[in-house]
Amino acid sequence: MIEKTLKGKPAYWIWLAFLGMLMAVGAACYARQFLFGLGMTGMSRDVSWGLYISQFTFLVGVAAGGVMLVLPYYIHDFKAFGKITILGEFLAIAAIAMCLLFIMADLGQPLRALNVVLHPTPSSMLFYDMIVLNGYLFLNILCGWVILTAERKGVHPPKWIYFFVYLSIPFAVSIHTVTAMLYCGLPGRHFWLSAIIAPRFLASAFAAGPALIIIASLILKRVAGFDAGKEAMNKLVTIIMYAALLNTFFVLLEVFVGYYSNIPGHKHSIEYLFFGLEHHGHVYDNLVPFMWTSVVLNFGALGLFAWPYARKKNEFLLGLSCVMIFLALWIDKGLGFVFAGFVPNPLDEITEYIPTANELGITIGIWATGFFILTLLYKIAIGVEHEMEQ
């Protein structure tokens, strides 16, 4: 099936060349970082995780979001998802690939990465994250490939594959739960030390993943003549709406706990995110404009989703609201959540984090790599789809 990636319209090649260029920029930036060290980034002793880990965290969610197609289709036999479930599985593959690349980019000694396997440490949440992420990657490659091959041959997929399909569902939940546990089990980081982090991560994941699938479907409809179908799209919008509402609810609960309890540790990071934190006469408010953008996009998107015309009749507005909710959740989790956990530091000092150009280059390069993989995988999926229609 790989041969499907080798034939395409000029737009396909231009798109791949564009991504390839960004990947080359990312690789060059990474070479610089590899030779100099992580001092090339904006991270510091106080804010010791930056864009790489925050992108990783967000993308684990995107990967887990694929389960919102797998679960209704395979468990509830929701037939309308038949055509796009493969898009969810392939999105998970691309997202996990990005996650692993972001982890590698973040390591101070990347050549020692295998130490995690050579010295397995069951007390470390990173150990479990390694297992579930690689497991989920494997499951999606296996299930996606076997089912697509069967479809191409016009036969039913072999029975044994369903075991792995069902297994991939708890795995999807586990990747984001374990990723939340990286944060929420750390004493002394009040912003993260909250039992609602895992549910909140899952809720935002189940909105962000399907939103990206709708965006992809709308693009594929125009450029590749692939129609996901009205019913599938409507159902996805419903899923996104509920998930985004739940996420908003969870975030507001955090705000309530912080402000009503009035415990400084619980309040400071939220204050830093939304209003800026005053400290020794200086207000630290780097993230404030981003967070309010996220709030506006979030409620704006929810408003658009609630409007039947925008949701069902106007594809531009549907796409727009999906882009808005995706961006809102990306800012919320892909920027704010990780950075604010380090403010203030354990010694009640504030260091703000500003990524460097080199760091942005690597980040963009990895995103481009993810979309490159995604494009190739979707090309295969749609190629098979078209073959069947003929």
Add this chain to the structure above:
Amino acid sequence: MDTQRRKFLKIAGVTALAGIGAPALVRLSSSTALASEHGAPPAAEHAAAAAHGAPVETAPQGVRLGMVIDMRRITEQPELLDNAIAACNAAHNIPQFDNRKSEVKWIWKAPFANVFPGESSYHLAKSVEKTDFAVLCNHCDDPPCVRACPTQATFKVKENGIVAMDYHRCIGCRFCMAACPYGARSFNWEDPRPYIKKYNKDFPSRMRGVVEKCNFCGERLALGQEPACVEACQGTGAIVFGDLNDAQSEIRQVLDKEFTIQRNASLGTKPSVFYIV
């Protein structure tokens, strides 16, 4: 008193070495012959067992090294803390960066309000407000950094409770830095070697991309020496170091007599560094 403490430190050092498994230096233990004083098996056996990778059975009352920092002494003589920091920096090849972002620090100074953010600093005694406190790794009895590390590059030395680092195993994921509630850990954001003022050949410098922190001078204890910061304050009682589990130790006598506080003890990490304010 002093000789007794030295003897103890030798034991602590030998046991530390046993953990590292350096057979050449085990000789030290046979001449000490004090290992059985605590009812523990001879240190040489410890070492042999560790060298073969077999688990060492710990006595119910194991050694747990700790430190008491008497801020009253440091308030009287603030230069003591400067000396202690300088001694540590020199002993451990700690690079001196001029920007805050890349800082590497093992023991450093900070005001009371920063060292004890959970305690009230409202109407703090002027003497406390003006004095900088010593900040270093707490060598917790239940260290969150050790729990978080995915490769056991940071680990608790069974024989003496020191939270140690293996710089050659660390992958630089910085999970331990996020996990440490005391901000005790530093990362080598770039090659530290050009920033080491005077190279001490007796202690390895680190490479870029690994985490480091105070090691309670495990390498000095192994030679029967006190930690560098303790030695720098010798004779003043500003920093007392010893076995928290030994009722006869000097540190226990200080703890029995004085009221001390620990940093953020509510987190359940059981810090081994105590402060007399």
